[in-house]
Amino acid sequence: MTILNGKEIAAEVLTECREKVGTLQSRGVTPGLAVVIVGDDPASHVYVNSKVKTCGELGIHSRKIELPTETTQEEVLQVVRDLNGDPAIHGILVQSPPPPHINEEEIIRLLDPRKDVDGFHPVNVGKLVMEDESGFVPCTPQGCIHLLEKAGIETSGANAVVIGRSMIVGKPMALLLMGKGVNATVTVAHSRTRELAAVCRQADILVAAIGKPGFVTADFVKDGAVVIDVGINRVEDSSKKRGFRLVGDVAYDEVAPKCHAITPVPGGVGPMTIAFLMSNTVKAAGG
Numbered sequence: 001m002t003i004l005n006g007k008e009i010a011a012e013v014l015t016e017c018r019e020k021v022g023t024l025q026s027r028g029v030t031p032g033l034a035v036v037i038v039g040d041d042p043a044s045h046v047y048v049n050s051k052v053k054t055c056g057e058l059g060i061h062s063r064k065i066e067l068p069t070e071t072t073q074e075e076v077l078q079v080v081r082d083l084n085g086d087p088a089i090h091g092i093l094v095q096s097p098p099p100p101h102i103n104e105e106e107i108i109r110l111l112d113p114r115k116d117v118d119g120f121h122p123v124n125v126g127k128l129v130m131e132d133e134s135g136f137v138p139c140t141p142q143g144c145i146h147l148l149e150k151a152g153i154e155t156s157g158a159n160a161v162v163i164g165r166s167m168i169v170g171k172p173m174a175l176l177l178m179g180k181g182v183n184a185t186v187t188v189a190h191s192r193t194r195e196l197a198a199v200c201r202q203a204d205i206l207v208a209a210i211g212k213p214g215f216v217t218a219d220f221v222k223d224g225a226v227v228i229d230v231g232i233n234r235v236e237d238s239s240k241k242r243g244f245r246l247v248g249d250v251a252y253d254e255v256a257p258k259c260h261a262i263t264p265v266p267g268g269v270g271p272m273t274i275a276f277l278m279s280n281t282v283k284a285a286g287g
C-alpha cells in the first residue's frame with residue numbers, strides 16, 4: 001500500500017510555479033491574486049490564509065478582501081467588477097461557500113473568465129468539456145489527476161467512480177478522468193445512487209468528494225483500488241488543543257489496508273488544491 005504524499009508532490013508543483021514567477025518578473029509582470037471572503041466561516045478563513053501565505057512564498061502579489069457576513073449581493077458584485085478592471089490582479093477567487101443570502105452563481109458569472117482561476121465560470125466549464133486547454137480547470141480535480149499521474153497509476157481503461165457531483169469537484173473530476181490522456185471509464189455516484197457500495201466496489205480508482213466524515217468504509221472498496229479522498233471534515237476531538245481534528249470522507253484505518261494507493265487527510269489532496277491555484281494564477285498572468 002502506498003500513501004500518496006500530496007505535500008511532497010505539491011511542493012514540486014510550487015517549485016515550478018516559483019520559477020515561472022521569476023521569469024514573469026524579469027519581463028516586468030508580477031502575478032496578482034485577489035481572494036475574496038464573505039462572512040466568518042472559520043474553515044474558509046483557514047483556507048484563504050493558507051492561499052495568501054503560499055502566494056507570498058512564491059513572489060505572487062496577493063490581496064485579501066474580507067467582507068462581513070451582512071455584505072449585500074450588490075456590494076460583492078461591485079468588488080468583483082473592480083477586480084475585473086484592476087490590471088495588478090490576474091486571478092480572482094471568491095471563497096465558497098458564501099453566506100446563504102449571497103447568490104454565488106451570479107458572482108461567478110460576473111467574473112472575467114480570463115481571471116477565473118477557480119475555473120467556475122461557464123466559459124471555463126465549457127472549455128473543460130471541450131478539452132480546450134486555454135481555459136482554467138478547477139484546482140482540486142486538477143490536483144487529483146496530477147497525484148495519479150505522479151504516482152504512476154494506470155488510468156487508461158480503468159473503472160473510475162466519483163462520489164459527489166458538485167461543480168467544484170465531482171463534475172470536473174469526472175470530465176478530467178474521461179478526457180483524452182486519462183481515458184478512464186467514469187461513473188458519477190451521488191446521494192440518490194442505488195447500491196452505492198456495490199457501485200463503488202467496481203472502482204479501480206475511487207474518488208470520494210461527499211463531505212461526510214468516514215463515509216466510505218471498507219465494504220465500498222475493491223482490493224487493490226486507488227482511493228482519492230477529497231474530504232476535509234472537522235470532527236470534535238477534546239484531546240486536541242483546537243478542539244477538533246481533520247478527517248476525510250474515507251474511513252482511513254479500515255480502507256487503507258485494502259488499497260494499492262490512498263491519499264491521507266490531511267496531507268493528500270488539500271495541498272494539491274493550493275498548488276494548482278498558484279499554477280492557475282501564474283497561467284492567468286501569462287506564465
Ligand code: GUN
Pocket residue numbers: 093094095096097118139140168273
Ligand atoms: N471552497 C472549497 N474549495 C474551494 C475552491 O477550490 N475554491 C473556492 N473559491 N472555494 C472553495
